[in-house]
Amino acid sequence: MIKAKIVGAGGYGGVGITELLLKHPEVEIGCLVSLSDTGRKMSDVFPHLRGFCDEVIVSPDDPKTRELYDVVFYSTPDGVGMKSAAAELERGAKVIDYSGDFRFGTADRYAEYANFIGLDPVHKSPELLPNTEYGLPELHPIDESHRLVGNPGCFAVSCILGLAPAVAAGIIDPKSIIADCKTGVSGAGKKPNAAFHYPNRYDNMNAYRLAGHQHTVEVEQELSLLSQEQVQMTFTAQVVPVCRGIMSSLYASLHGQKANEVVEIYREYHKNNRFVRVQDAGTPASIADVRGTNYCNLTVDADERNNRLRVISHIDNLMKGQAGNALQNMNLMFGFDSGTTLANPGQYP
Numbered sequence: 001m002i003k004a005k006i007v008g009a010g011g012y013g014g015v016g017i018t019e020l021l022l023k024h025p026e027v028e029i030g031c032l033v034s035l036s037d038t039g040r041k042m043s044d045v046f047p048h049l050r051g052f053c054d055e056v057i058v059s060p061d062d063p064k065t066r067e068l069y070d071v072v073f074y075s076t077p078d079g080v081g082m083k084s085a086a087a088e089l090e091r092g093a094k095v096i097d098y099s100g101d102f103r104f105g106t107a108d109r110y111a112e113y114a115n116f117i118g119l120d121p122v123h124k125s126p127e128l129l130p131n132t133e134y135g136l137p138e139l140h141p142i143d144e145s146h147r148l149v150g151n152p153g154c155f156a157v158s159c160i161l162g163l164a165p166a167v168a169a170g171i172i173d174p175k176s177i178i179a180d181c182k183t184g185v186s187g188a189g190k191k192p193n194a195a196f197h198y199p200n201r202y203d204n205m206n207a208y209r210l211a212g213h214q215h216t217v218e219v220e221q222e223l224s225l226l227s228q229e230q231v232q233m234t235f236t237a238q239v240v241p242v243c244r245g246i247m248s249s250l251y252a253s254l255h256g257q258k259a260n261e262v263v264e265i266y267r268e269y270h271k272n273n274r275f276v277r278v279q280d281a282g283t284p285a286s287i288a289d290v291r292g293t294n295y296c297n298l299t300v301d302a303d304e305r306n307n308r309l310r311v312i313s314h315i316d317n318l319m320k321g322q323a324g325n326a327l328q329n330m331n332l333m334f335g336f337d338s339g340t341t342l343a344n345p346g347q348y349p
């Protein structure tokens with residue numbers, strides 16, 4: 001049995017990993033840390049956990065936080081994990097951070113990301129960066145040797161899994177990619193603000209951060225590793241009035257392949273990726289098929305009239321886009337089966 005600490009337990013990613021770990025046969029939740037929910041039982045903050053997780057949430061400076069936990073999840077905004085992950089690693093813990101803090105392997109790459117989104121470009125623990133892994137196990141095998149993982153961004157997961165086969169096979173022009181991505185409201189986290197007030201969200205939708213969304217950097221980074229050329233894309237994030245789910249519509253210019261050939265390339269690329277399901281355009285698909293699951297469903301197609309790839313990628317932003325993927329990483333980092341507590345079909349409708 002391993003012990004877990006969850007920092008940011010009071011937020012969506014924190015409750016998400018709590019729900020999953022409560023069902024995990026090899027993990028016990030040892031410590032829940034947050035800011036404004038300090039002193040409250042987890043089940044008072046999230047009543048559906050009553051009787052399942054009545055642990056009291058502690059503040060980041062509580063002595064309990066300094067005990068040794070085998071795994072520490074940072075479900076916190078950018079800039080939190082990078083300040084205390086080194087101490088966790090020194091104590092002997094393994095660390096999985098959900099933010100952008102450990103998605104880049106050098107201080108320069110981190111600075112590029114931070115500058116792109118207007119954060120302080122100086123990483124607080126640059127010495128850790130050579131040992132971090134970009135935590136998308138479908139592209140970067142994760143195993144027991146890994147001690148620090150930067151869990152990817154939610155849109156990034158949907159785009160990278162949906163474009164990697166085409167980029168790796170060289171069947172598209174890597175400068176022609178368009179990612180048109182829609183997310184549910186939970187993507188913005190739990191803290192209320194005016195833009196996410198009910199009247200602004202209900203019966204409404206909008207594109208945002210057109211000047212530069214933070215996930216552009218990691219998608220281009222990861223796809224460029226698979227390509228002979230630097231990948232550049234046009235990325236449009238949109239928020240739509242659903243609670244959880246991402247639908248990314250991905251387009252690029254093909255070099256003449258037919259739809260059935262493209263589907264075969266995708267099936268071959270993802271054949272060992274248990275959480276990626278490839279289907280052709282004849283099969284209906286929606287976010288309802290992945291809600292509450294760790295699956296990424298890819299509908300793969302070619303518009304043969306215009307010689308264009310079209311892939312529709314569906315994930316649950318809080319699962320494969322966040323806590324589910326984090327648990328997949330944890331399973332691999334501790335030598336458990338990657339699907340422990342994750343290999344289930346969710347609930348429908």
Ligand SMILES: NC(=O)C1=CN([C@@H]2O[C@H](COP(=O)(O)OP(=O)(O)OC[C@H]3O[C@@H](n4cnc5c(N)ncnc54)[C@H](OP(=O)(O)O)[C@@H]3O)[C@@H](O)[C@H]2O)C=CC1
Nearest residue numbers: 008010011012013035036075076077098099154187189190
């Ligand atoms: N929501 C999504 O779809 C996805 C989010 N992410 C990333 O996951 C991370 C968490 O996101 P999400 O769950 O949506 O966010 P939430 O805002 O729902 O949760 C963040 C939590 O972190 C707590 N927190 C903030 N600073 C600290 C600190 N210094 N020490 C301890 N706890 C702290 C907050 O406490 P308090 O509320 O009291 O301030 C809150 O409980 C972010 O990095 C986000 O960008 C990644 C993929 C998808």
Ligand SMILES: CC(=O)N[C@@H](CCC(=O)OP(=O)(O)O)C(=O)O
Nearest residue numbers: 098099100153154187188214239
């Ligand atoms: C609706 C909304 O605001 N969604 C968030 C998704 C959060 C996320 O994935 O956070 P990271 O940057 O840590 O990956 C966004 O677009 O920023």
